[in-house]
Amino acid sequence: MSQTHAPRAQAADARRPEPEIPVAFEGLHGWFAPGSSRRGVLLCGTYGFEQLCAYRAWRGLARSIAAAGCATLRLDYPGQGDSRDASPGEDAIAASVRAIRQGIAFLRAEGGADEIVLVGLRLGATLAALAAREGGVERLALLAPFATGKAYLREMTMQARLLDVLPDRTPIAQPPGSLLVGSFHLGPDALAALARLDPAAEPAAESAAAPARVLLLGARTDALAGHYRSLGGAVEAGPFPDLTQLVSDPLFATAPEATFAAVRDFACAGALPRSMPARAPRAPCRIAGAGWTEETARFGPGLVGTLCGPPDAHPAGPAVLFVNSGRNVRSGQGRQTTRLARRLAADGVASLRFDARGIGDSADRPDGGLPVYAADAIDDVRAALDHLASRQAGPVVVLGTCSGGYLAFRALCAEARLAAAVLVNPYCFALKPGTDVEAMIRDAFRGTVSYAERARQGRFWRRILGGEIRLGTVVRALWRDGRAMAARGAARLARALPGRGSVVGEIARLRRRGARIRLVYSAGDMGMPALRTHLGAHTGRAAARLARRLGYPVTVLEGVDHSFSLPADQDRLFAILTQVLRDAADTTERARIPARRSARGPADARQRAEAQGAVPAGAVSARI
Known part of the structure; x- marks a missing residue:
């Protein structure tokens, strides 16, 4: 688009109302869409690098839920995104659970929600499960949750070895007492809180009621499913086949359309209409x-x-x-x-x-x-x-x-x-x-060693003969390397x-x-x-x-x-x-x-x- 035509495109875009508006409350930054039903849905994203990958798709899920008539809110946890940092002396996990409870209160006050649904992804699902134990949540959708904080730490420690490297692929020395995952830091307090995190073992509030309906998607969810069934909840369980494409690459991440459609249907099914739609807050963010x-x-x-x-x-x-x-x-x-x-x-x-x-x-x-x-x-x-x-x-x-x-x-x-x-x-x-x-x-992120250099290595040819690498792939890569040399x-x-x-x-x-x-x-x-x-x-x-x-x-x-x-x-x-x-x-x-x-x-x-x-x-x- 040329500079001459930019104002016309901007004017056309301005005529289309956006489904979400930026909001700020209690030091939290989020995106809110008012709904026409009595149900509010809070999307609890995952943490750090994984949320960076899933961000655009997560936004799409929020918009599809809003289009179905439910008020929606997605927010940045304290110390994440555009929110303020956690309060001094409060670990990141406790601050995040508190933020979820504040988000629930926002949906009730600003969205006019009588029913609350929490939708959590990965660590956000674990945190949502923890917040739901305090009551006031009618439906709970947990997408690829971690059963415990220790399980999350084990997986992130393995990811760090692959993601956080120097240009020569040497792993970065981890900061003392901290964990660096995809450039995101988990400090000593957060690591200690994660090591203790176990939603199924946490004592529920005396007056709290378990969510009436629970959706569990992903592998290794049997223990959580049993936990919610023992509390009297109706549990639906299933796979999350396209998780890797969502949370492993911020550049080429793809939205799991079928899975997110199932989540939207679960979150919005049976929502009763409001007598008057809620209005979006007008205060600047x-x-x-x-x-x-x-x-x-x-x-x-x-x-x-x-x-x-x-x-x-x-x-x-x-x-x-x-x-x-x-x-x-x-x-x-x-x-x-x-x-x-x-x-x-x-x-x-x-x-x-x-x-x-x-x-x-x-x-x-x-x-x-x-x-x-x-x-x-x-x-x-x-x-x-x-x-x-x-x-x-x-x-x-x-x-x-x-x-x-x-x-x-x-x-x-x-x-x-x-x-x-x-x-x-x-x-x-x-x-x-x-x-x-x-x-x-x-090709650039394939690694710093070109196929021409790899061809000098005996193991490279053994992998071709063994079928691990297709010869056609090598030929195309060599052609690209040759063109790159010519361009240089x-x-x-x-x-x-x-x-x-x-x-x-x-x-x-x-x-x-x-x-x-x-x-x-x-x-x-x-x-x-x-x-x-x-x-x-x-x-x-x-x-x-x-x-x-x-x-x-x-x-x-x-x-x-x-x-x-x-x-x-x-x-x-x-x-x-x-x-x-x-x-x-x-x-x-x-x-x-x-x-x-x-x-x-x-x-x-x-x-x-x-x-x-x-x-x-x-x-x-x-x-x-």
């Missing part, structure tokens, strides 16, 4: 914490974003625009984007994190295609900049990781309102028209003779405009070949030339994983981003001050700008 305030809103062509800033944000200060990495919702891998935004706000910097179309809570893409590396995602960035500009007039720095780094670079090239970009482990800088993006992504050679030639369409030519135009690029890589990351292909060496004598070309030297960090999962690595990224923001603010200030005064130096210029109110004092502090 706002949450505040120590040094930050946030508001989640819709804007542009069906986009959803969360604007974060200090309570007294200065409109002329610098700001950050976060773009999605892959199909990760705007809170980010390991919830890093939410934490980084709130940390920036405490230092006086506003930011906007948003979901492009086809990701998280934003509208579907018109073509229904993969949103990653999509050319028209630039239109989403423009709409996000418009939304940010309604609150902030200072320089904007865009930050993206991996595929988000690609989008951030393309946005910097296309949008003059962006002052700089921080690109973290970008896989590429340009795509040839007609590129099969899905095949490219699957062509790019090297283009770099030597930079033309208008080359990456080097684009960067030269950016530098003439005054924009700068900060490239940050984990040592050995799979995106580094693209750096060498398009921009040349980043070490030795070439390093200084490359730094002049970009505006910053290339930063390569040893011992850091692709997602910057560990807190110490996130601190390093925060320091880099803060420096870029400081430089952008200083450049803007110098441009505002008459040339005859600017000769006194950047430090004096900043003091004069602060005195004139052009930028807030300490807008980007040195607390890094």
Whole structure:
């Protein structure tokens, strides 16, 4: 979609009411849809990496239940997504169960629900079962629940060995006393609470009644089924055959349509109509914490974003625009984007994190295609900049990781309102028209060793002869590897003779405009070949030339994983981003001050700008 036609598409989208609205209560962030029946359904998602994978499908389930007439609420647990962190001294599990009970109260008060249904997924199912023991729940749907917290910990410990690795596939050293799973942290208190978690053994409240109807889907649910039958509940049990496709890959996760249809029917069957439909709350979705305030809103062509800033944000200060990495919702891998935004706000910097179309809570893409590396995602960035500009007039720095780094670079090239970009482990800088993006992504994450290199290994041929690997697959992969080598050679030639369409030519135009690029890589990351292909060496004598070309030297960090999962690595990224923001603010200030005064130096210029109110004092502090 071109920029010319964007307003027309936005107007058309605005005429279609959204079934859900963002809500905030008790420090929790959620999505609510009022219903026409007397029944309310609370969706209790799973935790961390698994919820990151299931997010879009979980949203679809909530919408299908709302379309059937039930008021629905899905929420982020404390310390997850866009909710506030758990209260000091409260472990994450107790806080999550408390949040479910608060969600039930919200459905009764705002949704007018007389009957409550809890639908839980994985660990969320275990937590829902625990919350239901306090009573007030008529129906309970548990999807692939963990019988105990120990069972969850065993599975997550195995997943961590596969998910949390360095670029050379070496496992990341786990933080002492904690568990890192797909960049999400479970601290000592959470681990201790999970080790004790056993819904079937927890004492029920004296006045509590067991849910009258229970749906159990998944393997190894016999013990829970027996437990609920012993309490007098009517239990339906069945398989969950498509669970793996839902919770194992955030980029290519697929919704289990048949299973979710059965869940919707169970949740909504027999719901009685209300005499008058409930109305959606009209208050803005706002949450505040120590040094930050946030508001989640819709804007542009069906986009959803969360604007974060200090309570007294200065409109002329610098700001950050976060773009999605892959199909990760705007809170980010390991919830890093939410934490980084709130940390920036405490230092006086506003930011906007948003979901492009086809990701998280934003509208579907018109073509229904993969949103990653999509050319028209630039239109989403423009709409996000418009939304940010309604609150902030200072320089904007865009930050993206991996595929988000690609989008951030393309946005910097296309949008003059962006002052700089921080690109973290970008896989590429340009795509040839007609590129099969899905095949490219699957090949990239196949591993760092190409089939040509594997062909030199005897075990590789034994696997072919044994039928473990199909020869046709190898031939196709070798053809792709060959084309990739040819493309790298062509790019090297283009770099030597930079033309208008080359990456080097684009960067030269950016530098003439005054924009700068900060490239940050984990040592050995799979995106580094693209750096060498398009921009040349980043070490030795070439390093200084490359730094002049970009505006910053290339930063390569040893011992850091692709997602910057560990807190110490996130601190390093925060320091880099803060420096870029400081430089952008200083450049803007110098441009505002008459040339005859600017000769006194950047430090004096900043003091004069602060005195004139052009930028807030300490807008980007040195607390890094």
